[in-house]
Amino acid sequence: MKILIVDDEKSICRALMEILEYEGYEVLLAENGKQALSVIKENVNLDLVFCDIKMSGMDGIEVLEKSQEINGDLPFVMISGHADIETAVECIKKGAYDFLEKPLDLNRILIAVRNATDKTTLLKETKKLRKKIFKTGDIIGESPAIKKIKEMIDRVAPTEARVLITGSNGTGKELVARWLHEKSLRASAPFVEVNCAAIPSELIESELFGHEKGSFTSAIKQHKGKFEQAENGTIFLDEIGDMSLSAQAKVLRVLQENKISRVGGDKSIDVNVRIFAATNKNLPEEIAKGNFREDLYHRLSVIIINVPPLSERIEDIPLLTKHFINVICAEQNSPEPEIENTAIDELQKLSWTGNVREFRNVIERLIILCNKKITANDVKLFAMPLN
DSSP: OOOEOSSSOOOHHHHHHHHHHHOOOEEEESSHHHHHHHHHHHHOOEEEEEEEESSSEEEEEEHHHHHHOTTTOOOEEESSSSSSSSHHHHHHTTTSSSSSSOOOHHHHHHHHHHHHHHHHHHHHHHHHHHHHHTTTOOOHHHHHHHHHHHHHHHHTTOEEEEEOEEEESSOOHHHHHHHHHHHSSSTSSEEEEETTTSTTTTHHHHHOOOBBSSSSSSSSSSOOOOHHHHHEEEEEETGGGGGGGHHHHHHEEEEHHHHOOOTOOOEEEEOOEEEEEESSSSSSHHHHHSOOHHHHHHHTTTEEEOOOOOOOGGGGGHHHHHHEEEEHHHHHHHOOOOOOOOHHHHHHHHHHOTHHHHHHHOHHHHHHOOOOOOOOOHHHHHTTTTO
């Protein structure tokens, strides 16, 4: 277990370090806030931070706030020689796990370490279970385009910025949205997906905002919409370019006021959600045609992430091939076939109009129809059967 101590008093640092090292913990030291943030960035496996509040330059509360943008799960135990209830409450409100007064008590230190590490372990296990349940796949690829997307996710996810994800069908826009949520400070709250293209226009408002009993013929009971279901979490509006203008106006109100009204109701309900949206359409063109609200577009597109088609990152095809062979064979409980390099070369020559979604289907087809080895001839024969 790795613990960082942040304090500009060397005697406090030394005393706390001796206690923790005696208990078998690995200890890192920082003399000021700037140095502490640098250590936190460099040590992704850091387990706990003891941080003094009163320091010259950047104080402990500012270190706490900036650290949450780097690693929102990292527990902080704040230390103060001028303790009062107001300071303690402020620290806890800003995300600190515990608060200790100087002079430090040995038992309180060890209890704080034990409780904080229990919390960290629980958060890690929860994330693992969530990943298994929701099957959030990895974003596979090392092409410049994919590296840029991964960097954008790491930078944007810990913020509260709204994100518009653009790209053709099958490129993986939903996967980008899920990773933005998984790496956000809302990761433990719901991720609610709405496919705007799959819901009839007359039902989209009820689906998003809910309805009151009796508001229309089939409304036999009150229904909470997706925005309420996503409270404190994230709502992902997929294919938002297909949303009706009426529903767009109501989504705009949510963005402006953080309030919704159920269909058939006159009561405003406060909601706290982060919004991601995705589309395969050119929204500026849709705005020019009068199909999409320009004010909503500007509200949604604080950050724009474009997911490129597979044809623009064919250097990722060898990695994608290996990945899908592993995943599909594990799902089917079948042995993994060998694939010749010439077969991968043939895969890289194809157009892939259906992008990664189509590519996965082709790999599954090759696994099923080929023997223990996938050859270039197999790709020519089975990859594009309609050609």
